[in-house]
Amino acid sequence: MLNKKLWISILLRSRPHFLSTLFPKQKLSRVFSCSYHISEPRVYIRFEDHFIGNFGFPKKNFCSQVSTLSVSKCWNCNAVALSKPFLACESCRCVQPVDPSVDYFQIFGLKKIYGIDDTNLESKYKNWQKKLHPDLVHSKSEKEKEYAAEQSARVIDAYRTLQKPLLRAMYLLQMEGIHVDEEKTVSEPELLAEMMEFREAVEEAGSPQTLKQIQGQVQEKMEVWSKYFENAFKNRKFDDAISSTQRMTYYHRINEEIIKKL
């Protein structure tokens, strides 16, 4: 089995200047492998776990980290942070360095649960970008430009992750320190049979209407397993949660195939 870690991304990420050694000193074994066949290549996700692993933050109690944040000070004007999360200074508008202990949910002021209220996600995303986007610090110091590039990229990633149910589910598991091996082969015969059926149906579908119909069925399934994940995760039944993300991944891929044909 191929165990692909996107190490260039990681190396670049962990060393913004990447002029010195190009070898990772860190162990990459905990790198989260949620890979690129989920509609678009995902790379940033991996950095988080990588950072968390390296900087030795406890993997579970993200909340306790928040308390330490309250003493954060702006690197530029030394003002004490007034709000959480502290990504940009309120008094001098300076972009702050990435704090890996702030998770995606905290960035968007959300509870660390699967069933988030995503109605305000987009406007929150845009508000952050207005404070952090590298375009806005064009005339500032190299240091701040670098912070802006990193913070902005992280907010983009947080937004995309929370927006998509499957990525959100995987991120939650990852925060619990659980590795989801997406390349794991399906073993349940009942699921295998269903996979075959859907695949065949999509292949044979001649009209857009038929495809739309299949898509409806797939989305229904997706919702069922999405609910299942939510409950399993809430009750900390992680094995069940993992198996539902695997199913969600598979429905997601079928849906991608349908979209391709449509």
Next chain:
Amino acid sequence: MAEPAYTVASDSETTGEDKPSPAYPEIAIGIDIGTSQCSVAVWNGSEVEILKNTRNRKMMQSYVTFKDEIPSGGVTDELSHEHELFSGSTIFNIKRLIGRSDTDPVVHASKTLPFLVQTLGIGVRPLIAALVNNAWRSTTPEEVLALYLVEVRAMAEIQLKKAVRDVVLTVPVAFSRFQLTRIERACAMAGLHVLRLMPEPTAVALLYAQQQQQSVHENMGSGSEKIALIFNMGAGYCDVCVTATAGGVSEIKALSGSTIGGEDILQNVMHHVLPNLDSLFLSHGIKEIKALGLLRIATQDAIHKLSSQNSAKIDVDLGSGLRISKVLHRFEFEEVNQKIFEKCGNLVTQCLFDAKEDVGNISDVILVGGCSNIPKISSLVLSLCRKGEAYMGMNRLEAIVCGAALEGAIASGVTDPLGSLDLLTIQTTPSSIGIQAGGNNFVPIIIRNTTMPARKELWFTTAHDNQTEALIVVYEGGGKTVEENHLLGYFKVMGIPSAPKGTPEISVCMDIDASNALRVYAGVGMPGVQHPVMPFLEVRMPSVDDGHGWCAAALMKMYGSTLDLNILHKTI
């Protein structure tokens, strides 16, 4: 006068770097260089102001005339007679020619222009020349653009009473990265520093974001998100953009664009009224050039009239006993250009699809550019968006340059106490960037319409047993095979451990930073080994220079498929 009109500065390398920031930021000016017209605007402290030339014009014609030793451009110069534009000594339509090789169909279609465009079809820069004292003087699109920009800069400096260095330029969505480097080069030659090259419709999106922000303030209304479709069609290019705007932030959802414009429409009509045009003017002598010029003016006039009338008369004496007298009806005009209208429609449909936005969610359809005045085009775009009328709040010819000036102020770090500059555009990549793998397949790594800055990585493997070297050939575009796309550059990965084919893991990572610079990284790993077997390689793209058209062919001839790559497939 003895001084050269431009200086040869080094390439994009220097323009990408930033100088230490002064205490008071210089405000970058916005320049919209159109295929036929150009305009300049700047943030004056409270609003965007479009600069006027000494003849009190906002729109200046994009051309450079080579007379004797001193070329002059359309910024300050007023042609004594419009016909001088077609004497052979004037070069225009530069935006269609810049950064293209002589195998490009767009260059071939430019042969009816009243100056010399010669192609040998070998993948190098075409020969472009102006008639000076009855002899052809060769030039390059970069040189022509630089000469023009020197005049633009001088005009702006006189008006603003200070030195101008930083600029934001707008470019078509369809421009390749190689073409962008040519624009940067021309700017460097003219002593200008490019802060940003902005796709034209995204400049309009920024202006729209500002207008929405202001109307929210005035009406105290809700700042809910608004989806807008922007359609821009000028003389050379057509661009479409779908943007989601809220709170002064314009998030570009998707971009699409193509090299079609008023020039193609003009050529179609010219061929329609004079079917044997190409064979008549094959020799491209002085007489022929003059006749072509006359026909061009007469046809252009008729097309303009057809925007408001149902028919227009073309009556022109082309000399040598050839006289054209014909009434052109609007239905005829629409029939002749049907393919172009179809392409416009496809760009709109494509953009909506890529944006994953339902047509019903579109709040506004914004039409800009000269060709958006053609009734058939505006009705087509509106009907595809299921809208009765277009957004009224913008001047169709000035929107782009105003957006560029806003971006210039924002990028210069200027803030406005009233919040008029509290704006941002979140850009996406206009085309996919990837490498050649599995034969001549194009494998995209950063997919079109990815939010910038972006970084993506894909895995490849060797195509042959014991292959120790691999060629990474980087392309940009939307075609499935590499031949359909633009070559950006290439480099070799060496030191791959000897192993059966398909075993080594070759990682290719692409990174587009906030200033739109593209870097490609490649490294080699082996299964089960945690560390890369050697330091990875970083290459800035594009790395090819002029004559890039034959690079791919030369590589193929030299190496065949010996250094090929395949996609590293997963076990399912």
